[in-house]
Amino acid sequence: MPVKHSDDPVDLDDLLCAEAVYRLADFFPDELDITRTPNRHMGFGHGIHTCLGASLARMEAEIAFAELAQTFPHFTVDDHDLRYEPTVVSRSLTQLHVTFHESAA
Structure with missing residues (x-):
């Protein structure tokens, strides 16, 4: 099986393991950016392997983050020295x- 390098174009259907996309620098640079668009994550699979509960999970996450943002409108994220599993x-x-502040920092 030929090895693809991160500077090669990648077809998601060619990946043996969908999560391997996270190792490709052109898809996800090694930095935390929660505002990245498009956010081409593979958390819910791809194509015929898409998670059946993806819509519900997205809705639950949207509600949870909206409540957090309303309850704690001022916060900072320490993105230095990130460590991964x-x-x-x-x-x-x-x-x-994450540090929550009473007023804008």
Whole structure:
């Protein structure tokens, strides 16, 4: 099987493991950016392998984040020294430090 390098064009259907897309620098640079658009994450699969509960999970997350933003409108995220779980299957943070402030920082 030929090896694709991160500067090669990638067809998501060619990936053996969908989460491998997170290892490709052109899809996800090694930085935290919650405003990235388009956000081509593979958290809910792709194509015929799309998660049946994806719509419900997105709705729940939207409600949860809206409530958090309303309750704690001022916060900072410490994105220095991010550490990830040591796995080849997925790319997930071991922790994310968020500080909530009473007023704008």
